Amino acid sequence: MLDGGTPAAPGLGKALLDWYRRCQRPLPWRGERDPYRILLAEVLLQQTRVAQAIPYYRRFLERFPTLEALGRAPLEEVLRVWQGCGYYARARNLHRLAQQTRTLPSTYAGLRKLPGLGPYTAAAVASIAFGEAVAAVDGNVRRVLSRLYAWEDPPPKRLQQLAQGLLEGALGWASPGEWNQALMELGATLCTPRRPACPRCPVERFCRGKGEHDRYPLPKSRRQKPLELTALVLRGPAGVYLEPRPEGALGGLWGVPMAEGPEGLEQLLRRFGLKEARLVGGLRHDFTHRRLQVWVYQAPWEGGEDPKKRPLSRLDQKILALLGAT
Numbered sequence: 001m002l003d004g005g006t007p008a009a010p011g012l013g014k015a016l017l018d019w020y021r022r023c024q025r026p027l028p029w030r031g032e033r034d035p036y037r038i039l040l041a042e043v044l045l046q047q048t049r050v051a052q053a054i055p056y057y058r059r060f061l062e063r064f065p066t067l068e069a070l071g072r073a074p075l076e077e078v079l080r081v082w083q084g085c086g087y088y089a090r091a092r093n094l095h096r097l098a099q100q101t102r103t104l105p106s107t108y109a110g111l112r113k114l115p116g117l118g119p120y121t122a123a124a125v126a127s128i129a130f131g132e133a134v135a136a137v138d139g140n141v142r143r144v145l146s147r148l149y150a151w152e153d154p155p156p157k158r159l160q161q162l163a164q165g166l167l168e169g170a171l172g173w174a175s176p177g178e179w180n181q182a183l184m185e186l187g188a189t190l191c192t193p194r195r196p197a198c199p200r201c202p203v204e205r206f207c208r209g210k211g212e213h214d215r216y217p218l219p220k221s222r223r224q225k226p227l228e229l230t231a232l233v234l235r236g237p238a239g240v241y242l243e244p245r246p247e248g249a250l251g252g253l254w255g256v257p258m259a260e261g262p263e264g265l266e267q268l269l270r271r272f273g274l275k276e277a278r279l280v281g282g283l284r285h286d287f288t289h290r291r292l293q294v295w296v297y298q299a300p301w302e303g304g305e306d307p308k309k310r311p312l313s314r315l316d317q318k319i320l321a322l323l324g325a326t
C-alpha cells in the first residue's frame with residue numbers, strides 16, 4: 001500500500017477494478033483459467049494487435065485444443081495455422097514447449113524454466129490461471145505506472161517492486177489475475193502511448209503524470225541519467241529516525257538515512273541490521289548541478305523522533321511527505 005503523496009493503493013485500486021469490471025473488452029480469453037489458452041493469448045498479443053489475434057486464437061485452438069495435441073502435431077502444420085500472423089518464432093517456441101511438457105507448471109518459478117517464457121508471460125499465466133500473486137509488467141503496465149507515478153525512466157527492478165506492492169495491496173478485493181489484467185487493459189485502451197484518454201480514465205485523480213504523457217515514460221533519446229539515491233524511512237511510534245547531514249551544503253540539517261547507487265538499499269539494510277524494507281515510491285529532485293532519482297523505502301523501527309522538531313532539507317521534506325510522515 002502506498003501512502004501520502006503517492007497514489008494510494010486502496011482508492012486507486014478500487015477505482016481501477018470498478019472500471020475494469022464494468023468496461024473490459026469482451027475478448028475470447030476473458031475469464032479463461034486454462035493455462036494453455038492463456039499462454040496462447042499472451043504469446044499472440046506480444047506482437048499482434050487484438051483484432052488480428054482473435055481469429056488466430058480461435059483457429060489455433062480449434063486445430064490444437066490442448067498442449068498435448070499441439071505437441072503431437074508436426075511443426076509444419078503448426079506454422080501453417082499460424083501463417084499470416086507473423087513472428088513465426090512464437091509458433092516454433094510454443095510447439096517446442098508442447099513437445100517438452102504436456103502440463104504447464106502451476107507456479108511462476110516453474111513456468112520461467114520453460115523455453116521462451118519471459119518474466120511477463122510467466123507472471124501473466126501464473127496469476128491468471130493459477131492465482132499466484134505475481135505482478136505481470138509488460139509495456140502497457142510500464143507506461144501506466146510511469147505516468148501514475150510521474151517516473152520518466154523507472155528501472156525494471158523498481159517497476160516490478162512497485163507493481164508487486166500494488167498487486168499485494170489489491171488482494172483484498174481482486175484476484176492477482178484480475179488485477180494484472182485491469183492494469184493491462186487500462187494501458188491498452190485508455191492510457192495509450194500517444195493520446196491517452198485522461199478525462200475518461202478511472203484513476204485520473206491519482207495520476208501525477210497526466211498532461212505530460214510525452215514525458216512519462218521518457219523516450220530513450222531524451223533520457224539523461226540522474227544520480228540514483230535510496231532513502232530509508234525508519235518509522236517508529238514516536239516518529240522517524242533522523243540523523244545529522246554531514247558538513248557541506250546540507251551541514252546543520254537533518255534527514256533520513258540515504259545511500260547512493262543501485263546497491264543503496266542493500267547498504268542501508270546492512271547498516272541498520274534489517275532484512276527488508278518496502279518500496280513506497282520514487283521522486284525526482286533537482287539540485288542546480290545535478291538531478292536525483294530517489295527511491296523511498298520504509299521499515300519499522302523501535303525509536304524515532306518528531307521530524308517537525310528538526311531542520312530538514314527540501315528533499316527530506318518531500319520524502320517524508322510521500323509517506324504522510326510530516
Ligand code: SF4
Nearest residue numbers: 191196198201204207
Ligand atoms: S490519467 Fe491519463 S496519463 Fe494518467 S493513467 Fe489515466 S490515461 Fe494514463
